[in-house]
Amino acid sequence: MSAGYRSRPEEQGRTVRAPVPRWRSRRAKGLAYAAPTAVFVAVFFVLPLLLVGQMSLSDWPLLAGDRGVNAPGNYTDVTDTALFWPAVRFTLLYTVIVTVILLGLALLLALLVQESRPGAGFFRTVYFLPGALGLASASLLFWGLYSPTTGPLGGIPETLGLADEPVSFLGSPTSALLSTVFLVVWKFAGFYMLILLVGLQRIPHEVYEAARMDGASRAQIFRAVTLPLLRPSLALSLLLCVTGSLLAFDQFFVLTKGGPDNSTVTVVQLIYREAFQRMNLGTAAALSILVLAALLLLNVLQFRGLRRADES
Amino acid sequence: MLARALGRTPHYVVAGGLAVIFLFPLLWNTWASVSPQPGTAQESGHGLGNYRTLLEYDAGLWQYLLNSTVVSALTVGLTLGVSLLGGYAFARFDFPGKNLLFLLTLAILMVPYATLLIPLYVLLGRLHLQNSLIGLSLVLAMFQLPFATFMMRISFEAVPRELEESALVDGCGTAGALRRVLLPAVRPGLITVGLFAFLSAWNDFIAPLILISDSEKAPLPLAVANLRQQSMGAVDYGATEAGVVVLAVPCLLLFLLLQRHYIRGFMSGALKG
Numbered sequence: 001m002s003a004g005y006r007s008r009p010e011e012q013g014r015t016v017r018a019p020v021p022r023w024r025s026r027r028a029k030g031l032a033y034a035a036p037t038a039v040f041v042a043v044f045f046v047l048p049l050l051l052v053g054q055m056s057l058s059d060w061p062l063l064a065g066d067r068g069v070n071a072p073g074n075y076t077d078v079t080d081t082a083l084f085w086p087a088v089r090f091t092l093l094y095t096v097i098v099t100v101i102l103l104g105l106a107l108l109l110a111l112l113v114q115e116s117r118p119g120a121g122f123f124r125t126v127y128f129l130p131g132a133l134g135l136a137s138a139s140l141l142f143w144g145l146y147s148p149t150t151g152p153l154g155g156i157p158e159t160l161g162l163a164d165e166p167v168s169f170l171g172s173p174t175s176a177l178l179s180t181v182f183l184v185v186w187k188f189a190g191f192y193m194l195i196l197l198v199g200l201q202r203i204p205h206e207v208y209e210a211a212r213m214d215g216a217s218r219a220q221i222f223r224a225v226t227l228p229l230l231r232p233s234l235a236l237s238l239l240l241c242v243t244g245s246l247l248a249f250d251q252f253f254v255l256t257k258g259g260p261d262n263s264t265v266t267v268v269q270l271i272y273r274e275a276f277q278r279m280n281l282g283t284a285a286a287l288s289i290l291v292l293a294a295l296l297l298l299n300v301l302q303f304r305g306l307r308r309a310d311e312s
Numbered sequence: 313m314l315a316r317a318l319g320r321t322p323h324y325v326v327a328g329g330l331a332v333i334f335l336f337p338l339l340w341n342t343w344a345s346v347s348p349q350p351g352t353a354q355e356s357g358h359g360l361g362n363y364r365t366l367l368e369y370d371a372g373l374w375q376y377l378l379n380s381t382v383v384s385a386l387t388v389g390l391t392l393g394v395s396l397l398g399g400y401a402f403a404r405f406d407f408p409g410k411n412l413l414f415l416l417t418l419a420i421l422m423v424p425y426a427t428l429l430i431p432l433y434v435l436l437g438r439l440h441l442q443n444s445l446i447g448l449s450l451v452l453a454m455f456q457l458p459f460a461t462f463m464m465r466i467s468f469e470a471v472p473r474e475l476e477e478s479a480l481v482d483g484c485g486t487a488g489a490l491r492r493v494l495l496p497a498v499r500p501g502l503i504t505v506g507l508f509a510f511l512s513a514w515n516d517f518i519a520p521l522i523l524i525s526d527s528e529k530a531p532l533p534l535a536v537a538n539l540r541q542q543s544m545g546a547v548d549y550g551a552t553e554a555g556v557v558v559l560a561v562p563c564l565l566l567f568l569l570l571q572r573h574y575i576r577g578f579m580s581g582a583l584k585g
Contacts, residue, residue, distance in 0.1 A: 027406060027407045027408070028407075029405060029486055030401045030404075030405025030406060030407035030410070031401075031407040032401075033398065033400050033401035033405065033486075034397070034398055034401035034402070034405075034407060034410070035397075036393065036397055036398065037394055037395075037398035037401070037413065037417060037457065037461060038409075040394055040450075040454055040457060041416050041417055041420070041454075043435075044432065044450060044454040045419075045420050045423075045428070046416065047431075048428050048431035048432050049431070051431035051434060052430060055434070060434075109330065112323070112327045112330070113327070117323075119324070119327070123330075123331055125568070125571065126331045126335060127330070127331070127334055128567075129334065129335070129338065130334060130338070132511065132563045132564050132567035133515070133563055134511075134514065134515025134516070134517065134533055134559065135515070135517065136515065136533040136537060137515060137556050137559040137560055137563075140537060140540065140555065140556050140559075141337055141553075141556045141560075144344060144549050144552060144553050144556075145337055145340060147547075147549055149350070150344065150349050152340055186333075189334075194578050195578070198578065247424050247425060247426065249425075249426070250517045250518060253521075253537075254540075268424070268425075268426045271430065272426070272521075272522070275430055275433075275522075276522070281433075284430050285430050285431065288426055288427035288430050291426065291427060292423060292427045295424060
């Protein structure tokens, strides 16, 4: 990292005093300034990518051991794992539910705070505040909040006469899923509200005025003006939300630990379990490659879909 | 339908109701952390008993705070240093491989965290950086690079070229121009990058979970999560809630203080993305 950095003092001043090789010296300087980035990207990004490819084709126990070729054994082992398809199904289900609720609520929040009436700044801050917390911290917070013994919510159905005992929010597969969705929506709604707010503020006032002059109702304006002009921001939110949800880990690792009965195990949790509980880095690497491939494919499809929608 | 419903319901009732829902978990957790809980150091009365449990837990709260501070400071420092020089290079210089390097840097965003962490675990072992806060910071800084480099490139591009050229004519080298003229001009960008890097390093969970095996070296989020998992017999909710407060306070303060920069970073990201 420091090689390029150190070479700068000798080069200093040469640009001005010796104008002949100026373009060449600027190229060298550009390279020197970019060198730390290049080293970082090469060592901590490109090299690991090559390594994970190699690992996915080899026997690779967590601790020392046989490192022979095992192709395509790791890949077939992955799909043979009993939890693989349930984890894929659960991750997809979770992604759909979170995306619909999260983006719907974020749009509502953005519409609520877009006009600069008194208090709008306060509400923006409040809605965003959970976003400043880490996902693991938020999950720990909700773990206490949902606790049947000390949490404030568990007793409510009992008090209302709807249940015989305090409700266990994380006790059944369905309620564990919905409880996690609620946590994620609480944590991220303000983040997506900001993205949509930026989009809303880029719609020129004249467009709204023209629509109002034509006698359009609020609902008509929303459908015919706001939604179409907001499409780039909605597309960005969709992309981020789908990608983030497909890679969900912290919230399930902390809040549900994958339970009850492995009903909330996501694909990334499966990678973690393969590597550090079943101590098989080879299969974990193969699973990682499959996730990467699925995500790349999804992004390509999404970009294509968006571009086609733009053309029509 | 949504718009019509919004039109009918008084605006402040909806906005205020939602604000209560958003604030409730934060307020509840703060209150619960000083409240008595069965089976904890604080069985009756309000006070700091739960925080005292946290102070003495395993390696001790101070150790975990120190770990988190070291990791965050190193990550912020590395991110700022690399992206300042990189952003300058991408905005102002031409060099072979420029576009390829920029695309590769952005491509970090496309690759799932987990896909990289498995080989990084092996790689850091070979570099003798496994189970080390420095190794963890290097990884966290790498994950920050796409946003940071992008942000610094925009910041440099927004500075008029004449400003820098006059400094060069006056006899500054490019390094002098960067330090004396450009650095003050890109300070808002640096604050944004630093804030994002701090928040993500302070809060990161999965990278330390995989890369740090020694509980003495755990950053705070990992330590608090372990606290909960290790006390399976008697769950100490109180100490966990105290831990959440300790984790959250710096983030909330920093965000409230630097809100403007956070939102500006967002704007430039969302505008060009």
